[in-house]
Every structure is written in C-alpha cells, then in structure tokens.
Amino acid sequence: MDVEIKIKEDMKSLGCESDMKISLAYQLYIHLVDEKLMYDTEYCYNKDVDTLYVVARPRKNEKLNIYVPIRTYDDISLDFINTMQENLCTVESGPSINLAFIEGDSTIVIYSFTKGLVERPSAEKISENRKKEERRSFINSELVRHRSEILHDALNGGVIDDDDCLVLD
Template sequence: MDVETECEPEDPSPSPAAEGDKEEQWRGPRPRDHPKYTEMMALDIADSTQVYTAFLVFLDLLEARNWKDVIYKGSEELQLIYLQGCPGEQEEMELVVPMPIHMTLSHERIRQIMECVCDQSKKEFTLAIVDSDSTVVYYQFTNGFVIPDPPDSVEEVDSRQSRKRQKKFRR
C-alpha cells in the first residue's frame, strides 16, 4: 500500500508566533515543527531517522534544486518513505529514495526497491544519501548497464589521454 501526499508552495510570510522572540527568529523554526515533517511522521511507516532524512531531501529538492510537484509516498512493504517529483522544467516524474549515511545498502535491497517502488517499464531511481550535517549526495541507479554520455569537447578527450600516458610513464 502506497500513501501519497502532494506539496503546495508555502506562504513565505512569517507567522505571528515567529515574530515574537528575537532569538527564536534568529534560529528559525525547528524542522520537526514543519507541517510536512509531521505528515511524514503520521504515515507511521519508517523510523524517525528515516523520516527526518526524507524530510531533508524533500526540502533540498524543493528549495535548492527547484523541483516541481514533489510528493512523498510510503512503502509499508519496504518500511521506507520515498519521493517523486519533476526536476526543473522536466515533465517526467523521477523517483528519489532518501537514506541516512549510516544505513547499509545491499544488492538485494536495491533490487527490492526497484521491484516495489519503480515504474515497471523504467526501473531506475536516485538514491539520496544524507550525512549528519545535512549534506545530500545523489546517486542514480538503473537496472542494467547504461552507456555514459560522450565527452563534451575534444579537450576532455585529450586531457584524459594525456593523464593515461602520464600514469604509464610513472610506472
């Protein structure tokens, strides 16, 4: 069973409660008081660390990466919260699976994620690994091999070849 919620842009005007104490204004609201975080916790699917990780990635996609139509869903079978949205001006939805840095990931778990939450015709997702300082690193996973894009310019090819030659001569 998947649970789905859509994100609407929030009103940027400060709330009356936030205008009260100057120290509180400086620190700003705590993330755990955010309504979307509360909604994710209400799914009761994953532990609080995974929910907080999903919330941080949710904010990163919306605010730093300018994704549109970001929604979060929960998978009871996998005990995780994942996100879907459209990067920038793209029309096609992409799947993002948030994960804290301390959590281990096996080949079996990757396969389970692809089977349970990915579109059956397009088995790919982006893994968002979140460090304790809120740094988010994204890795893209696909089912099978993907041929890399060719270099953008001839200079890139030349610099790669010269690095290979330098390594060869150092031996």
C-alpha cells in the same frame, strides 16, 4: 504551526513510524524543493518495504524521479537496491531509482541506479566465477614456479619413467 512540524506529521500520517526516516525524508524533500527547484515534489510511503521516499520532476515536462533517503553510514547492498526498484518503480517513473545519501551535516549526494543496464549475476554464478579465477590463478602461479623445469623438459624431450607408464595390450 511550524512548516517543518506540519510536514513531518503529514509524513507520519502516511504510515511511517520511524522518526529517523521522517527526518531524512524531510531533509531530502526540502533539498529537492528549495535547492534543486524540482517540480511536482511529493513525499510518499511504501509499507511493503517500510520506506519513506520523495518523487519529483527535475524539469516541468520530464518523468517523475524517485529519491530514497539513506544515511551515509548505512550498508547498502545490490539486493537492497533491487528491492527498492521492484517496489517503488512504476511505468511513469521508469526503471531508475535515486539513492540520496545524507550526511549528519545535511550534505546530500545523489546516485542513480537503473535496472536492466547490466544483468546482475546470481550469487551462484559469482561464486562459480570466483572459483574459476582462483583455479586459473593457481595454475598460472604453478606454471611460473616450474617454468625452468618445463622449458628444460620441453627442450630436451623430457624423461618418462617406466613406473609412470601403463602398458596396454
């Protein structure tokens, strides 16, 4: 039996039903074994996130690294990365996850993401910061637009109309 067919059948027996995910995981597995010469390379399946991934050690005595195969044209969000980290990372592997982007010509580029280096702001905080920045930008543009008037009024003491003033008793 052909090695590729045997490995792909073994991946399918783990519970993965997607031929695309199996094909990507197989390409990544072969890349890590044959080209990167990694140690203790194994493929795994997590049914909670329906993900077929590979674990391997870059050097004999290092910790296991997690590699998730992704097509280069798939949209990846911070929520996706966070979900993968929460479901795949273990005490043995640590808080890092590697996304292996695989191109149609079998080119593989690997990016590492480590949880906890920078706190991710919540969506509400991002929206709040964006509104503050927009308001600040608006105020700055108004100040620039009315600069000459502001300077003129500041240098000449300004003029206040009686209609604008409220007399308090």
